Amino acid sequence: MHVLLVEDDALVASGIRAGLATVDFVVDSVPTIKEARRAMQSVQSDVVILDRGLPDGDGMQLLEEWRAAGVQTPVLILTARDAVRDRVDGLHSGADDYLIKPFDLDELVARLYALLRRAAGRASGLIRHGALTLDPAARQISVNGEPVALSRRELVLLEAFLYAPRSVLSASQLKDSLYGLNDDVESNALNVHIHHLRRKLGNGLIETVRGLGYRLGRADAVTLP
Template sequence: MHVLLVEDDALVAAGIRAGLMTYDFVVDHVVTLQAARQALATVTTDVVVLDRGMPDGDGLQLLEEWRSKGVQIPVLVLTARDAVRDRVDGLHSGADDYLVKPFDLDELVARLHALLRRASGRSSGIIQHGVLALDPVARQVMLNGEPVTLSRRELVLLEAFLHAPRSVLTADQLKDSLYGMNDDVESNALNVHIHHLRRKLGAGVIETVRGLGYRLGKASVVPGDIP
């Protein structure tokens, strides 16, 4: 899951970023509302964690701006403002969730997974695709009832496909799921990860759509090496 973190407190942001990365989140961090606008225009993100008291305004102003433009990305407001009126204002401004500082990292992670689950239209925490199943919280993959060991990048990539099972994802979208804005990415890195997923989960688990990108294969995928 790619998270855009909008937080001006460097210490708080560093703690959140480090904590989320231990759960295999990809986190890009910005320190102003304007930087958040620019990031959202250039990076495909799954969820935004938004502070309210930013150097260039209230985070709710940006949230209302996004919602007025039809931006539907899930947004969790993370702030020290804990009054009931503040929470109500946040939800009325378009927030999908509202969490007050200080907070527990496990609760933040659970809320982020819940936001993505609702955005994907799922009621269950387990993502099932034929004989393939992923538990996003436990970070466990099962194929035909047997556990499969994936690297961190492979697991994140598989999760991106499972969250959008009917969509064709471009190479840029997939790279945004795997890497932060400032990461150095080798030109063939995505192809390598896709190759490994096909080898471990079956040649048809990911389909190549020529000229467009990639999509999740049919749900009847069975194990097998690439021919």
């Protein structure tokens, strides 16, 4: 899952990036509203963490701008402003959640998973697709109760499909889930990861939609070699 972090405190941003990396989130961090606008146009994020107090303005203004433009990406406001009125204003402006500094990293991760779960229309923390079960918090995959070993990027790629089971995902969208803006990506990297997932979980798990991208296959297509 790709996170756009808009935070001008370098120490806070570094801590968030390191913490989210432990649960396989891909994080691109920017310190200003101007750079956040540019990043939102360059990469498709699954969720945004947005600080309010930024060098070039209030993050709430950026959020209102995004919502007015039809941007539906879930946004968690991160701020030191702890007044009830501030939280209410943030939610009315289009924020999906609000977390007060200082915060516990485990709580931040739990809130991000909750946002992703709601965006996908799911109530349960576990994601099931036929015999396959993903526990996002534990970073574990099983088929018929048997654990399956996946690499970090294979797991992230599978997660992207499971969070959007009825959508055709373009190669660009999938790469955004796997890599940051500054990562060097080999031209065939996505194809390699898809090949490995098909080999480990069944050739029909991921369908190719010619000219458009890929989508999750039928639930009964999940098989073990």
